[in-house]
Structures are given as structure tokens and as C-alpha cells.
Amino acid sequence: MDYPLGHGMIWGRTYRIEEFLGMGSYGQAYRCTDLRSGEAVLLKRAKPSKHETGRRLLRREADILQKLNHPQMPKQLDWTVHRREEALVMTYVEGITAEQAILLEARTFTQLEALRIVEALLSPLKHLHEKGYVHRDVRIPNVVMNEKGIYLIDLGLACRIGEENPDGRDDSGQPSGFADSWGAVKFRMRQPDRTSDLYGLGHLFLFLMYAGYTPLEGEKERGWEEELALEPEIRSFVKGLLDSRWQTAAECERVLKQILEHYSSGNNE
Known part of the structure; x- marks a missing residue:
């Protein structure tokens, strides 16, 4: 069908x-x-x-x-x-998705490059939130990059902020269509509030960072805070995205601007 x-x-x-x-x-x-x-x-x-x-x-x-x-x-x-x-x-937005850049072109990103992508995405998210909506699917397949900039696409799961039952849940409480793959991360990302998109940005940043991560042979899997060698302020910022430290994209944007100014001036990667 x-x-x-x-x-x-x-x-x-x-x-x-x-x-x-x-x-x-x-x-x-x-x-x-x-x-x-x-x-x-x-x-x-x-x-x-x-x-x-x-x-x-x-x-x-x-x-x-x-x-x-x-x-x-x-x-x-x-x-x-x-x-x-x-x-x-x-x-139609010409370009390559962040997912394609990682999987097909084996592209890796520095901390600053990944933060710049997060910064670029805060602008469309701020606009979306100001209009009363949340994207709920901020992931690498939905980020398109070309020579002109960074784009956020696919609003297929977007809904009104606070909308009840936006996916049409069945009696089990599971969103239809996700019975096998619905995990804690996706569940949090699908909540109809602004912080869900900021949470998505945090995971997007981690995906970009893991594109350049190679574990040592036989090494036991650890959490991202141990595996990724991030600058302390950047690590704190990403944790803030995942912990809903900021309620709006505008708040997050102000904090990120200060971080980028600090690390850009020192040429830290």
C-alpha cells in the first residue's frame, strides 16, 4: 500500500x-x-x-x-x-542533510562547527515557537546544509504548544507507529513544549560530535560526558539542553552567543 x-x-x-x-x-x-x-x-x-x-x-x-x-x-x-x-x-531545499554528511561523506565536526549549526537552528526554532508551535523532530535527517546556510525541514510532527494527544495515541499510551522503537529519548523529544526542541538540539550536537569519535578496541561503553573530550563550558551547555535548563530558544541563544564569543576568540576547537 x-x-x-x-x-x-x-x-x-x-x-x-x-x-x-x-x-x-x-x-x-x-x-x-x-x-x-x-x-x-x-x-x-x-x-x-x-x-x-x-x-x-x-x-x-x-x-x-x-x-x-x-x-x-x-x-x-x-x-x-x-x-x-x-x-x-x-x-525544495537543495543541499545535503547532516545525516547524509555523516553517513555518506564521513564528515566530522569540531566543537565550534557543531555549535554553529546549533546556533543557526535556534533562529527558525525561535520563529516557530513564537508562532505557537513546536517542531518535535529536531534530528540530523531534518537539517539541510548548503553553501547558503543551515535549514530546518520536515514539520510533519510539528504541533501546537501544549496540544493534547498530537499523535493520536492508542489505549496503551504508545504513539501509533512507534511500538518497536519508541524509547526515552524519542518520547522526550515528542512532548508538545518548547524544551523538547532544545532537547533535540542537544542530541543533534552529540550526533555531530560522535561522527568523529572512534572508541578504542575492547573499550567499555561510557556516557557521552566521558567519551567526548568537550570543553567544560560546552559540556555544561549541552547538558543544559538535555536537562531543560532553558525554557525558550531566546534564552538558549543568549547563552550560546557568549560561549561562541569566548571560544572563537581563543581559537579553541
Whole structure:
């Protein structure tokens, strides 16, 4: 039922499927060509197997995008129908995700480079929070990098701050679609409050740092605070993200600015 659409298929007489980009818990994303303009766009359809839940979340994502206007986030372009299916069309952000940079290009990051990425993401998060929403999925697959900057994409799990039951939980209390992989980290990241996105930023920073970490053969696994050789102030900052020390992106931004000024001036890595 969820088999990807074929290359070259025309959706709604307007969008030609060029590439299947990936599938999340509730949706599928495609790079398409708008046949009217020749421009690349991103088309997102709900996974057919998710039925009304998938369609509801896609409509919610479209509604949120309409209320946002930030240069580091995608913009809604269209809501289109093909046969009996609906799809959301938005701007396509060229570039490579942080996940692809790590896994496909074997890229590593210094402490300052990783902090600069966190700093760049605080701007779109601040805008999102000020509009009354939380992203809930700040992870390396949803961060795109290109020569112009850093972008936060995929608002498929975004919801209103404080929204009750945003994922449609079943009687067991588990969010549908995550029965096998739902762990403490993901559970915390999915809470409908601002600190969830800051918590996500903390884990994103750690992912960037672990891209350059190689454990010694036979070495017993330890916690990140022991395994990663971070500067004390940076370690404290990351712990603050994970411990919800700051309630808003603006507070976090002020603290990070001071840290970056201190370490940049000393050329510490």
C-alpha cells in the first residue's frame, strides 16, 4: 500500500515525480518538477496505510506552514489532489542533510562547527515557537546544509504548544507507529513544549560530535560526558539542553552567543 510513486509519474497534471526522498512514520516525500515553472519542489503525500491519521497530520502540517515565514524553513506552495489522494507541495531545499554528511561523506565536526549549526537552528526554532508551535523532530535527517546556510525541514510532527494527544495515541499510551522503537529519548523529544526542541538540539550536537569519535578496541561503553573530550563550558551547555535548563530558544541563544564569543576568540576547537 505504501510503495513509492514511480519516477516520471505526473501528479495532478502539474508535478512530475523525479526522486523518492524518503518515508517517515506518516508521510512520503518526493522531489518533483513543477511543469508550469520548471522549478524543483517537494511533494509530500500521506502514507496510504495511515488512512485518516496520515491525512490529518498532513493537513496540520500545511496549516502550520501557512503561518510561518522564515528563510531557513520551507514554504507551502500548493495543496493538490490526484485522483482521491491529497498532497502538500512546498519549496525544495537543495543541499545535503547532516545525516547524509555523516553517513555518506564521513564528515566530522569540531566543537565550534557543531555549535554553529546549533546556533543557526535556534533562529527558525525561535520563529516557530513564537508562532505557537513546536517542531518535535529536531534530528540530523531534518537539517539541510548548503553553501547558503543551515535549514530546518520536515514539520510533519510539528504541533501546537501544549496540544493534547498530537499523535493520536492508542489505549496503551504508545504513539501509533512507534511500538518497536519508541524509547526515552524519542518520547522526550515528542512532548508538545518548547524544551523538547532544545532537547533535540542537544542530541543533534552529540550526533555531530560522535561522527568523529572512534572508541578504542575492547573499550567499555561510557556516557557521552566521558567519551567526548568537550570543553567544560560546552559540556555544561549541552547538558543544559538535555536537562531543560532553558525554557525558550531566546534564552538558549543568549547563552550560546557568549560561549561562541569566548571560544572563537581563543581559537579553541
